[in-house]
Amino acid sequence: MRAVIAEGGGGPEVLTLVERPVPAPGPGEILVKVEAAGINRPDVIQREGNYPPPPGAPDVLGLEIAGTVVARGACAERWREGEAVMALVPGGGYAQYCLAHEDNTLAVPTGLSMVEAGAIPETYFTVWTNVFDRGRLASGETLLVHGGSSGIGTTAIQLAKAFGATVIATAGSAEKCARCRALGADRAVNYREEDFVAAVKEATGGRGADVILDMVGGDYIPRNYDAAAVDGRIVQIAFLQSPKVEVDFRRLMMKRLTHTGSTLRPRSVAQKAEIAAALTREVMPLVEQGRCRPVIDSTYPLEEVRAAHARMDSSAHVGKIVLTTR
Numbered sequence: 001m002r003a004v005i006a007e008g009g010g011g012p013e014v015l016t017l018v019e020r021p022v023p024a025p026g027p028g029e030i031l032v033k034v035e036a037a038g039i040n041r042p043d044v045i046q047r048e049g050n051y052p053p054p055p056g057a058p059d060v061l062g063l064e065i066a067g068t069v070v071a072r073g074a075c076a077e078r079w080r081e082g083e084a085v086m087a088l089v090p091g092g093g094y095a096q097y098c099l100a101h102e103d104n105t106l107a108v109p110t111g112l113s114m115v116e117a118g119a120i121p122e123t124y125f126t127v128w129t130n131v132f133d134r135g136r137l138a139s140g141e142t143l144l145v146h147g148g149s150s151g152i153g154t155t156a157i158q159l160a161k162a163f164g165a166t167v168i169a170t171a172g173s174a175e176k177c178a179r180c181r182a183l184g185a186d187r188a189v190n191y192r193e194e195d196f197v198a199a200v201k202e203a204t205g206g207r208g209a210d211v212i213l214d215m216v217g218g219d220y221i222p223r224n225y226d227a228a229a230v231d232g233r234i235v236q237i238a239f240l241q242s243p244k245v246e247v248d249f250r251r252l253m254m255k256r257l258t259h260t261g262s263t264l265r266p267r268s269v270a271q272k273a274e275i276a277a278a279l280t281r282e283v284m285p286l287v288e289q290g291r292c293r294p295v296i297d298s299t300y301p302l303e304e305v306r307a308a309h310a311r312m313d314s315s316a317h318v319g320k321i322v323l324t325t326r
């Protein structure tokens with residue numbers, strides 16, 4: 001089968017199409033004939049050599065897939081050959097065939113294309129576990145989401161709105177802000193022109209945001225403490241700017257803030273299965289009703305993976321970039 005690996009760390013040019021044997025499913029695993037594989041920023045960090053696959057994960061890139069079940073390993077009872085599924089995988093998605101654990105796999109919601117399904121798992125699992133589990137966002141509260149136009153951001157805006165929150169998003173251009181508003185954001189802040197702390201204070205009558213989903217870090221960390229409401233929860237999922245910063249923690253103490261964070265990929269199959277179950281129960285019905293939908297920026301055939309990564313590197317995209325296999 002054709003698959004994509006990164007040969008040494010670097011730009012899109014290190015991405016190489018190779019021939020690999022079709023993997024055999026182990027206990028609890030299914031083999032999926034991949035039709036679509038979403039690209040995520042962590043793939044870029046892996047390509048650059050700064051995010052090695054966890055022990056046991058394949059060196060083939062790709063954290064999410066949609067396709068058809070073609071084989072099952074021992075004790076894999078949940079799915080049948082021929083069923084359309086989407087799965088969160090620890091690697092191996094940029095390929096014609098990919099293994100997935102049956103418990104980290106979801107049915108493709110009615111009405112969704114394979115391309116849309118392939119854009120769901122990584123962002124939906126991440127947003128659910130961080131905004132709703134760790135951040136405990138409740139109906140009537142305010143979510144501030146940085147990187148509102150990213151794959152993660154476009155998902156967070158839609159899910160938070162669907163669960164009754166007010167949403168403020170930050171993004172790097174007027175056009176991206178308009179897209180965030182079209183997805184449901186009540187307020188979008190062009191961070192290149194406007195101070196997000198002042199904008200959040202103004203939008204919340206001085207109260208601040210109850211939950212902040214942050215992928216930027218750096219000087220956003222003290223500014224998030226300023227933008228947060230009393231008893232606010234700040235959830236860190238990445239450090240696009242920097243993981244190191246000097247912070248005056250008195251604000252955290254005086255406001256009784258909770259600053260937490262998580263990474264998805266190294267978590268156990270069982271922990272990911274819990275998130276999968278919650279998504280199936282709470283979120284997939286909303287997707288079927290059309291109240292949440294992955295935003296597809298562009299699609300590229302597997303063979304054009306370098307161009308797909310170049311688009312993500314440009315940060316010009318809104319939503320998800322997806323690879324397709326023929």
Ligand SMILES: NC(=O)c1ccc[n+]([C@@H]2O[C@H](COP(=O)([O-])OP(=O)(O)OC[C@H]3O[C@@H](n4cnc5c(N)ncnc54)[C@H](OP(=O)(O)O)[C@@H]3O)[C@@H](O)[C@H]2O)c1
Nearest residue numbers: 040041147150151152171172215237238240262263264315
């Ligand atoms: N912890 C986890 O489990 C987990 C899981 C998945 C993803 N993530 C992280 O979540 C973030 C979003 O992932 P994604 O796949 O949705 O990414 P994405 O679609 O590539 O979006 C990233 C966006 O962040 C904005 N940005 C702000 N500061 C930036 C900087 N210094 N460099 C580059 N971009 C910057 C850019 O938009 P603007 O034009 O608005 O600046 C860019 O479009 C990534 O950092 C990723 O590593 C974490």
